[in-house]
Amino acid sequence: MSEQESLRIIQQMIQTAKQEQKDDGLGWIIWGWLLFTASALTWLNLKFEWFSNFLFWNIFGAITGLYMIYELIRDSFFRREKVKTYTGDLFDKLNGGFFIFLVLIILSMNLGVHPVKGFSLLLGLYGFWILVYGTALDFKPSVIGAYITWGFAFAGLFVREDQFELTMILHALAVFCGYIIPGHIASHEFKKIRYQKPA
Numbered sequence: 001m002s003e004q005e006s007l008r009i010i011q012q013m014i015q016t017a018k019q020e021q022k023d024d025g026l027g028w029i030i031w032g033w034l035l036f037t038a039s040a041l042t043w044l045n046l047k048f049e050w051f052s053n054f055l056f057w058n059i060f061g062a063i064t065g066l067y068m069i070y071e072l073i074r075d076s077f078f079r080r081e082k083v084k085t086y087t088g089d090l091f092d093k094l095n096g097g098f099f100i101f102l103v104l105i106i107l108s109m110n111l112g113v114h115p116v117k118g119f120s121l122l123l124g125l126y127g128f129w130i131l132v133y134g135t136a137l138d139f140k141p142s143v144i145g146a147y148i149t150w151g152f153a154f155a156g157l158f159v160r161e162d163q164f165e166l167t168m169i170l171h172a173l174a175v176f177c178g179y180i181i182p183g184h185i186a187s188h189e190f191k192k193i194r195y196q197k198p199a
């Protein structure tokens with residue numbers, strides 16, 4: 001390997017590491033608004049009895065499943081080789097673990113865990129995911145959002161089984177504080193840094 005090639009690889013690694021330390025917040029915003037919308041529509045559905053109680057969560061699940069298939073195909077066949085970093089590897093493993101645990105909680109709700117308690121478990125999982133990302137990226141709004149999300153998760157444990165509407169309100173508020181607000185802050189900061197004029 002020549003000196004120029006070595007230099008180019010080192011520069012590429014530095015740029016990748018720098019980029020990983022900045023999150024544009026888009027994923028947090030999309031995921032947050034999807035969860036918030038599913039919660040809000042379910043709450044409205046429970047009030048007005050339009051459809052079956054979990055129709056909007058089934059739609060959300062289908063959208064998530066299609067997106068995961070798209071990501072899998074894109075990563076397997078169309079993504080260019082990229083520099084591997086510790087942070088990138090950590091996030092890949094974290095995402096995999098998160099989705100396995102997510103499926104486990106959803107299956108447990110379908111097999112007997114009451115949805116009121118199941119949604120508290122989901123919020124606990126969201127909080128953990130948000131905390132790890134926020135800590136790894138040194139992004140305080142996400143760390144704060146994680147603790148707020150856990151607060152809503154604990155509150156949800158005291159909701160009675162006949163108060164699923166309240167569970168949907170807590171879930172919507174939690175994702176608003178844990179995903180949407182930090183996502184928009186990250187997006188704002190990312191744009192500020194990206195479009196900052198050099199001195």
